[in-house]
Amino acid sequence: MTAHAVARIFGKLMSRLGHHRYYVQGGDWGSYITSIMGMLLPEHVKGLHINTVAGASTPWKQVIIGSYFPSLFLPAKDHHMVWPAITKLFDLLMETGYFHLQATKPDTIGHSLTDSPIGLAAYILEKFSSLTNITWRDLEDGGLNEGWQIDDLLNNIMVYWMNGNMASAMRFYKENVPLFKDNINKCQIKVPSGVADFPGEISFLRKPETWVRYKYINLLQYNSMPRGGHFAALEEPQLLAEDFRLFVRRVKTS
Structure with missing residues (x-):
């Protein structure tokens, strides 16, 4: 029962329920599963919204070199999300x-x-x-x-x-x-995507927008949330719901 299997099961469930075009949202494993749905079922997924960026890999060369020259890779506002690298490694x-x-x-x-x-x-x-x-x-x-x-x-x-x-x-x-090294995990996601970045998320799971775009190439929305952590749907349901609604409106008007 892998995330790939769950993605297929969810897709089949939606089809049997009569929903052939829909939005998906997920955090933690849910972000990985919904991202796979975006890859496997792009004709059905109208938009993908996640609050944990589980599908994007970390460019370690940038992390290492950026420890000395961070501005080569990221804008100043995002430096704290990656450096100091030793703090992220400790976490x-x-x-x-x-x-x-x-x-x-x-x-x-x-x-x-x-x-x-x-x-x-x-x-x-x-x-x-x-x-x-x-x-x-x-x-x-x-x-x-x-x-x-x-x-x-x-x-x-x-x-x-x-x-x-x-x-x-x-x-x-x-x-x-x-399965993390499967070819499917190296695929880019082309469906409209949105990310809600919560500041309390564990540091090594957060990804700056620049890195997210390597994987989610049709990123329509990346919002830094004012509060909340890993369990965003339980911690800050209103904030997460509002960001998701904003994303849906953006997809509809894009």
């Missing part, structure tokens, strides 16, 4: 332990968490801390009491607990990681 090392675990041994931890509600809660809530605001990882309560309603967090945990699907959610990483 990458600190915040991707779960990714490596889920991409290599998902069933080991997956079945353990399916058997422990406290373990499941701890595992999930840690992500709601650092991926909402990276500085919260140093707080005693992880910033959860400051930035979230407890019922919203518990609702999210209960979706995994009541359905017993944490192991399968983790396995999605193992299914997909070997």
